[in-house]
Amino acid sequence: MDDIFRGWSKEGLLQLTCNETRTCYFENLSHGKFVKHVLPLEAQFAPVNTILCEDFDHDGYKDILLAGNEYQAEVMMGRYDASYGCFLKGDKKGNFTSLPPISTGLILTGDVKNIKSLRSVTGHTLVLAAVNNDSLRVYKVRFFE
Numbered sequence: 455m456d457d458i459f460r461g462w463s464k465e466g467l468l469q470l471t472c473n474e475t476r477t478c479y480f481e482n483l484s485h486g487k488f489v490k491h492v493l494p495l496e497a498q499f500a501p502v503n504t505i506l507c508e509d510f511d512h513d514g515y516k517d518i519l520l521a522g523n524e525y526q527a528e529v530m531m532g533r534y535d536a537s538y539g540c541f542l543k544g545d546k547k548g549n550f551t552s553l554p555p556i557s558t559g560l561i562l563t564g565d566v567k568n569i570k571s572l573r574s575v576t577g578h579t580l581v582l583a584a585v586n587n588d589s590l591r592v593y594k595v596r597f598f599e
Contacts, residue, residue, distance in 0.1 A: 477502050477520065481548065493518070493542060496552035500524070500537035504568045510558075510579055510595055515544040521566035521583060538562055559596040564588050571595075 455464075477497040480488040503522040510517045520540040525533045539562030542550035555561040562569070565586040572580050579595040 479518070491548070493520075494550060494552045497540050497542065499540070501534050502537075502540075503566060506569055506571055506581070508571060509544075510541070510571075511543065515546055517544045518542040518550060519560065519569065519571075519581065521562045521569050523565050525565040525586065535565070537566075539566070560593050562591075562593070 474490075477493045478490050479493065480490055482488055497520055501522045501524040502520045503524070504520075506519040507516050509515060510519065518541075520542070521537065523533070523535040523537050525535065527534055538555050539560050541553045541555070541558045541560055543553050544550050560581060562581075562583050563585075565588075566583050567586050568584040570582045572582065574580050574594075581593045581595060583591040583593065585591060
């Protein structure tokens with residue numbers, strides 16, 4: 455802080471502490487008990503603004519789709535734009551494995567603020583992505599076996 459705010463008085467500044475910066479999920483064990491699970495490294499590349507949790511690949515286990523980036527960062531810091539979306543395939547033990555965007559058909563570019571899914575009349579899963587200062591985007595989810 456002293457390097458960034460040279461010559462500024464620390465008096466009256468609000469000091470906040472962050473103990474966890476990784477993207478995680480909390481498993482509800484019931485009765486007010488939760489267990490924290492840190493998501494894979496690929497989920498840590500950029501800010502996450504929106505999450506979908508559903509069984510995208512129809513294997514009976516919940517998957518997670520993360521999207522984000524942040525273009526409104528301070529000028530000195532630059533944009534946080536390393537994410538193309540992050541698809542995490544779930545398994546029966548509650549673990550998640552990252553699948554590359556090319557295998558899912560989901561390459562979510564831009565400052566993504568929200569995503570929603572819907573089923574097309576042909577039965578395909580579609581993902582709608584709201585991108586800040588851009589048009590609504592529609593992606594067809596696909597998986598290669």
